[in-house]
Amino acid sequence: MPSTKLSAVTLPDGTRTDLFIADGVFVDDxxxxxxxxxxxxxxxxxxxxxxxxxxREPGREDTETVLSGSQAAARGGFTAVCAMANTTPVTxxxxxxxxxxxxxxxxxLVDVTVxxxxxxxxxxxxxAELGLMHTSAAHVTMFSDDGHCLMNPQLMRRxxxxxxxxxxxxxxxxxxxxxxxxxxCCHESEISGRLGLGGxxxxxxxxxxxxxxxxxxxxxxxxxxxxxSTAEGVDVVRWAKARGVRVTAEATxxxxxxxxxxxxxxxxxxxxxxxxxxxxxIEAVRQALQDGTIDVVATDHAPHAAHDKDHAFVDARxxxxxxEQALSVVIQTMVNPGRLxxxxxxxxxxxxxxxxxxxxxxxxxxxxxxxxxxxxIDPARVAKVDRAASASLSRNNPYHGRLLPDPVEAxxxxxxxxxxx
Amino acid sequence: MEQTARSMLSADDMSRVMTRxxxxxxxxxxxxxxxxxxxxxTRGAPLAKRLADIAARDGxxxxxxxxxxxxYRDDLRANPTRSVGRTILPCDLDDRTVVLVDDVLxxxxxxxxxxxxxxxxxxxxxxxxxxxxxxxxxxLPIQADIVGKSIPTAGSERVRVHLxxxxxxxxxxxxxxx
Amino acid sequence: xxxxxxxxxLSRDEIETILTxxxxxxxxxxxxxxxxxxxxxxxxxxxxxxxxxxxxxxxxLAAKWLSADAINVSAKGSSVSKGESMKDTLMTxxxxxxxxxxxxHAGSGAVRQAAGWVRASMINAGDGMHxxxxxxxxxxHAIRRHLKAHDLGTMEGKRVAIVGDLLHSRVVxxxxxxxxxLGASAVLVAPPxxxxxxxxxxxxxxxxxxxxxxxxxxxxxxxxxxRERMSGGFFPSEREYIAGYGLTAQRLARLKPGACIAHPxxxxxxxxxxxxxxxxxxxxxxDQVSSGVAVRMSVLYHLLAGDPGTQRRES
Numbered sequence: 007m008p009s010t011k012l013s014a015v016t017l018p019d020g021t022r023t024d025l026f027i028a029d030g031v032f033v034d035d036x037x038x039x040x041x042x043x044x045x046x047x048x049x050x051x052x053x054x055x056x057x058x059x060x061x062r063e064p065g066r067e068d069t070e071t072v073l074s075g076s077q078a079a080a081r082g083g084f085t086a087v088c089a090m091a092n093t094t095p096v097t098x099x100x101x102x103x104x105x106x107x108x109x110x111x112x113x114x115l116v117d118v119t120v121x122x123x124x125x126x127x128x129x130x131x132x133x134a135e136l137g138l139m140h141t142s143a144a145h146v147t148m149f150s151d152d153g154h155c156l157m158n159p160q161l162m163r164r165x166x167x168x169x170x171x172x173x174x175x176x177x178x179x180x181x182x183x184x185x186x187x188x189x190x191c192c193h194e195s196e197i198s199g200r201l202g203l204g205g206x207x208x209x210x211x212x213x214x215x216x217x218x219x220x221x222x223x224x225x226x227x228x229x230x231x232x233x234x235s236t237a238e239g240v241d242v243v244r245w246a247k248a249r250g251v252r253v254t255a256e257a258t259x260x261x262x263x264x265x266x267x268x269x270x271x272x273x274x275x276x277x278x279x280x281x282x283x284x285x286x287x288i289e290a291v292r293q294a295l296q297d298g299t300i301d302v303v304a305t306d307h308a309p310h311a312a313h314d315k316d317h318a319f320v321d322a323r324x325x326x327x328x329x330e331q332a333l334s335v336v337i338q339t340m341v342n343p344g345r346l347x348x349x350x351x352x353x354x355x356x357x358x359x360x361x362x363x364x365x366x367x368x369x370x371x372x373x374x375x376x377x378x379x380x381x382x383i384d385p386a387r388v389a390k391v392d393r394a395a396s397a398s399l400s401r402n403n404p405y406h407g408r409l410l411p412d413p414v415e416a417x418x419x420x421x422x423x424x425x426x427x
Numbered sequence: 428m429e430q431t432a433r434s435m436l437s438a439d440d441m442s443r444v445m446t447r448x449x450x451x452x453x454x455x456x457x458x459x460x461x462x463x464x465x466x467x468x469t470r471g472a473p474l475a476k477r478l479a480d481i482a483a484r485d486g487x488x489x490x491x492x493x494x495x496x497x498x499y500r501d502d503l504r505a506n507p508t509r510s511v512g513r514t515i516l517p518c519d520l521d522d523r524t525v526v527l528v529d530d531v532l533x534x535x536x537x538x539x540x541x542x543x544x545x546x547x548x549x550x551x552x553x554x555x556x557x558x559x560x561x562x563x564x565x566x567l568p569i570q571a572d573i574v575g576k577s578i579p580t581a582g583s584e585r586v587r588v589h590l591x592x593x594x595x596x597x598x599x600x601x602x603x604x605x
Numbered sequence: 606x607x608x609x610x611x612x613x614x615l616s617r618d619e620i621e622t623i624l625t626x627x628x629x630x631x632x633x634x635x636x637x638x639x640x641x642x643x644x645x646x647x648x649x650x651x652x653x654x655x656x657x658x659x660x661x662x663x664x665x666l667a668a669k670w671l672s673a674d675a676i677n678v679s680a681k682g683s684s685v686s687k688g689e690s691m692k693d694t695l696m697t698x699x700x701x702x703x704x705x706x707x708x709x710h711a712g713s714g715a716v717r718q719a720a721g722w723v724r725a726s727m728i729n730a731g732d733g734m735h736x737x738x739x740x741x742x743x744x745x746h747a748i749r750r751h752l753k754a755h756d757l758g759t760m761e762g763k764r765v766a767i768v769g770d771l772l773h774s775r776v777v778x779x780x781x782x783x784x785x786x787l788g789a790s791a792v793l794v795a796p797p798x799x800x801x802x803x804x805x806x807x808x809x810x811x812x813x814x815x816x817x818x819x820x821x822x823x824x825x826x827x828x829x830x831x832r833e834r835m836s837g838g839f840f841p842s843e844r845e846y847i848a849g850y851g852l853t854a855q856r857l858a859r860l861k862p863g864a865c866i867a868h869p870x871x872x873x874x875x876x877x878x879x880x881x882x883x884x885x886x887x888x889x890x891x892d893q894v895s896s897g898v899a900v901r902m903s904v905l906y907h908l909l910a911g912d913p914g915t916q917r918r919e920s
Contacts, residue, residue, distance in 0.1 A: 195802060197803070200807075202713035202732070202733050203734075203735075271717070272718050313690045313692075314690075316691060316692035316693070317690055318713070318715035318733070320711075320713065320733065321691070499641075499642055499643075506911055508906065508908075508911030511626045511629045512629075513629060514632070543642065547638040547640060
């Protein structure tokens with residue numbers, strides 16, 4: 007295992023120091039054989055943790071594999087990702103969960119944590135084997151039907167109760183499927199009306215969140231709100247937190263940066279679910295991330311093949327990739343305007359997501375004795391995003407052609423370099 | 428490039444020529460019975476109207492209309508799309524003598540297009556051609572039945588017909604690029 | 606013009622040119638030989654991802670009367686379900702070297718997307734709930750003919766009510782844009798459930814009350830209401846819809862003299878429009894149909910007759 011000295015690196019709290027890595031952990035003195043990296047001007051953040059990643063394996067290995075997704079994650083500064091359950095077949099049994107965890111270990115570039123389905127086949131009718139997935143070698147603690155909203159409130163309640171003994175968490179895709187049906191593909195607004203695209207109203211999100219936080223309160227179980235995108239949804243989470251409900255929420259990079267206006271040209275790259283929102287919602291999400299109502303940033307990295315996007319807007323698959331530009335977008339929208347400092351970025355992209363995912367070896371402070379999961383970033387560098395220059399197998403990158411921060415210099419997983427610019 | 432213009436017909440000349448052409452037309456057709464005048468847009472239309480007016484002074488009533496041949500041009504594709512003009516037929520053309528009227532007869536392609544257009548509009552008994560100026564350089568086997576004035580020209584020259592109705596004055600001139 | 610995708614892309618001059626040429630084309634329909642040679646050698650494909658009898662046959666006749674070769678491709682269900690992407694379908698036709706693709710698709714924006722992929726001229730024959738530009742042009746053409754025939758002047762300052770399922774209508778979006786460009790004003794009449802979101806930003810009047818609107822308008826344009834909308838909760842029953850928004854025989858009497866009745870078809874007789882209204886003397890519904898061919902001839906002519914190189918450079 008190589009030893010490394012990170013000289014004159016800046017920590018999230020602003021202090022400058024030398025860091026020493028040996029045997030995968032931070033140590034207090036330079037090992038004799040240490041390779042020295044000049045980190046003058048670079049900031050060290052704890053390795054980023056993404057609790058919402060679609061890796062597409064098994065089933066759609068043409069669009070992403072656990073390996074290619076891991077590579078993209080490492081390039082984005084991540085040392086852990088959580089693989090969503092909507093693969094083919096769906097991750098709804100212990101065996102399937104272990105299979106994916108095993109693929110993650112073999113790729114070895116990030117820690118791949120498996121998210122299990124809440125309902126069998128994501129059908130929303132019958133509980134998946136939540137407990138067996140938890141006791142399997144994959145140690146599943148997070149469950150989600152993401153891509154589908156678990157509409158049945160009774161099933162939602164039972165699921166929350168079932169996972170309570172092992173402190174699991176349900177990650178809900180909050181979308182009332184009556185208020186926002188299959189044709190809903192554009193934030194309901196003047197733009198959806200003018201473009202003739204099916205409207206996706208904010209109340210379809212906030213009403214489900216309102217129901218779920220009350221179920222979480224009633225059951226005393228943990229709820230996590232995926233990709234919150236509306237001011238109304240944020241308000242409900244704020245209310246629930248004030249009551250002490252065990253609820254956490256995530257914002258995606260794209261909902262922090264991109265607006266409904268991107269849909270004017272019907273470019274299906276910008277089709278995502280929930281849809282891109284208007285400025286007042288973007289501001290509400292940024293504000294909530296700043297004040298802690300939204301706990302974490304999660305990518306909802308959703309690779310798609312071109313042939314699944316080359317349809318009419320309403321027919322195209324929703325989703326966009328995000329692992330490689332997640333930190334770029336957070337710097338652009340939250341750090342540069344002074345809304346988050348680096349310590350807060352470490353919280354929202356590493357410490358807190360690791361806590362939600364019950365990861366004990368990720369999201370740790372940069373301190374002696376802790377695992378050396380760290381990303382070195384140059385906060386000042388900017389570059390034009392080129393979708394072709396990606397480790398992902400897919401090209402549905404909504405930031406293509408945009409000038410964005412290009413911070414990641416190197417990523418270390420337990421002391422080993424997983425990406426270096 | 429410098430241009431020189433040479434006047435070929437004055438307003439008075441044109442008036443005399445038009446009167447003579449009308450008489451030739453009536454003589455040729457033994458009066459106005461069954462005759463329809465169709466001016467080819469743009470400047471053929473007012474010329475046809477003038478012929479009809481002169482005939483009317485002699486007590487001969489000739490129906491007069493206009494023909495737009497834009498859609499029938501063989502060079503339609505070589506240019507940006509042109510606006511379409513209005514074809515006005517004063518009566519059914521079947522079994523009539525249709526007299527096409529144009530300002531300048533040059534390559535003959537406009538007349539060819541007009542003949543194609545007429546074929547889609549009816550079946551005249553006969554078609555005749557009247558032109559104010561014949562400047563030669565025919566590319567098709569087409570001749571006018573009645574000519575106002577023949578003007579031998581060089582290919583590089585340009586015959587300009589000005590009419591009061593379209594240009595504010597009556598004048599025919601030749602422009603030469605020097 | 607290289608494509609016709611949206612009324613929003615047309616200048617007032619371009620609209621005037623299209624409508625003026627359409628008047629000439631209208632005369633062709635009364636000729637013994639309904640054929641002009643302007644598009645000889647050009648190929649027009651009618652690519653319909655969604656069923657349509659009148660629009661497709663209207664475009665087909667328009668192309669044929671201009672001497673273009675016209676073929677119909679029904680691509681219903683061929684795309685998503687068969688694994689072929691919409692882009693593949695378009696690129697395949699384009700590779701055959703066709704000059705224009707007249708396209709209808711249930712997805713809003715689909716024709717604009719297609720225009721980004723192909724070399725051919727794209728003509729929007731209706732995209733989802735977005736636009737149907739030739740319908741709006743033919744509506745304007747038919748209204749202008751009505752005004753001319755009754756010596757009622759131009760479109761400038763005229764008031765047009767558009768009534769019915771405006772939420773799902775591509776006709777209303779194109780018409781609102783076109784009427785504004787022609788100097789007419791629109792008043793949209795629908796129940797709140799069938800109004801598009803953000804309609805208050807469209808620069809038109811909106812009303813829930815057809816009875817108060819009718820006496821003030823020069824044109825009342827009734828839009829089709831699909832009976833299936835009842836199951837979506839958009840209205841409770843046919844009876845209740847008719848009571849509020851149907852052009853009944855009684856409402857007919859509220860129209861001012863000279864006002865005309867339009868409907869893009871197909872008609873739901875007895876629902877949005879009663880038979881007495883559809884067949885009334887002031888109904889221009891059949892004239893809209895004949896106007897459709899004339900307007901589409903004009904559009905095809907202006908898009909395709911000239912040198913494509915020149916038009917591509919100009920656009």
